[in-house]
Amino acid sequence: MLTxxxxxxxxxTVRRFREALDRADWEDGLRSAGSLAGRVKQNRQLPEDSATxxxxxxxxLRVLGGHPxxxxxxxxxxxxxxxxxxYSGGGHYGAHVDNAVMLVGPERRVLRxxxxxxxxxxxxxxxxxxxxxxxxxxxxxxxxLAAGDMVxxxxxxxxxxxxxxxxxxxxxxxxxxxxxxxxxxRTLLFDLDQSIQALTAANAAPEALLPLTGIYHNLLRRWAxx
Ligand code: NI
Numbered sequence: 268m269l270t271x272x273x274x275x276x277x278x279x280t281v282r283r284f285r286e287a288l289d290r291a292d293w294e295d296g297l298r299s300a301g302s303l304a305g306r307v308k309q310n311r312q313l314p315e316d317s318a319t320x321x322x323x324x325x326x327x328l329r330v331l332g333g334h335p336x337x338x339x340x341x342x343x344x345x346x347x348x349x350x351x352x353x354y355s356g357g358g359h360y361g362a363h364v365d366n367a368v369m370l371v372g373p374e375r376r377v378l379r380x381x382x383x384x385x386x387x388x389x390x391x392x393x394x395x396x397x398x399x400x401x402x403x404x405x406x407x408x409x410x411x412l413a414a415g416d417m418v419x420x421x422x423x424x425x426x427x428x429x430x431x432x433x434x435x436x437x438x439x440x441x442x443x444x445x446x447x448x449x450x451x452x453r454t455l456l457f458d459l460d461q462s463i464q465a466l467t468a469a470n471a472a473p474e475a476l477l478p479l480t481g482i483y484h485n486l487l488r489r490w491a492x493x
Contacts, residue, residue: 268455269342269401269408269420275330275386284323284388290438291319292354296360307361312427313351325388335493336484339460342453344493345378347371347442349386354397355435360428368420369442380422380442381450387412387438393442394434401482415467419443421450446491456490459483 276284293311327349331337347369354360367376371389385399399418399462402425408416411467420426422442447453463479 268450268457269403269410270336271410271412272336272340272417272419273413274415275334275417276327276388276410276416280326281388281414282327284373284433285437287319287323287363288313288351288353288388291351292482296352298352300420306420306489307363307427309354309356310360311353314325315350317350321348321349323439324441327410327441336370337417338417339464340453340457341382341421341443342445342487344446345371345376345444347378347380348390349439349441351388351437351439353435354428354431355394357430357432358436359430362425362427364425365442378442379444379448381445381448382419382443383419383422383424383426383440384419384443385410385438385440386415386417388414389435389437392413394436395427395432397431397436398429399417399426400429402492423450446493447487448488448492452486452490456483456486459486465479 290318291313294314296308296310296312299312299315328346334352367380369380370376371378390413398411400409401420402408412418443455449454459479460483461477461481463483464477466476
């Protein structure tokens, strides 16, 4: 499932992020690529230990913790501290699959990447190219979102970033280990939760909502790994 979350960050916050990122020291993105991905990757990233990356990343995690659509779609167990990348001057990232298992922080805690997230920090009009193209069972989907919007997609999918031929594309990116590892099961739970929310908003009778809510929690109990 591919999920778009609109306005995760408001315009004022995006502006503050961009000002901090403009002042930051960027490094070659090859430093964090595996040998296979390194052959197709050309971009810049903030170092993992950058104070700016840490501060902005924590802000993103705080916002997502109170974001009902994110919680419903991702059912997060653990989240990789957000990182930041910059593509310009033809920068691109060819087709690749993200690493399945990652080590987080100095204590090198293990994280399984179930979902990948890209949070756009530039408006599409400010650069040409830079589409995130994701292979799905319905064919390739191209994603280029407004500043502050975010896409969630299965980490198992083949994806790439097309060359940025004008301007610069700045994004935050990170991975999520979900309580529900299987994308199909997680999608069913998301659809059920969204239906319950819609029925609640439409003032559906509580006696009709109760069994559906029960089914949601009992499926989650069955599928969640905690
Ligand atoms: Ni990737």
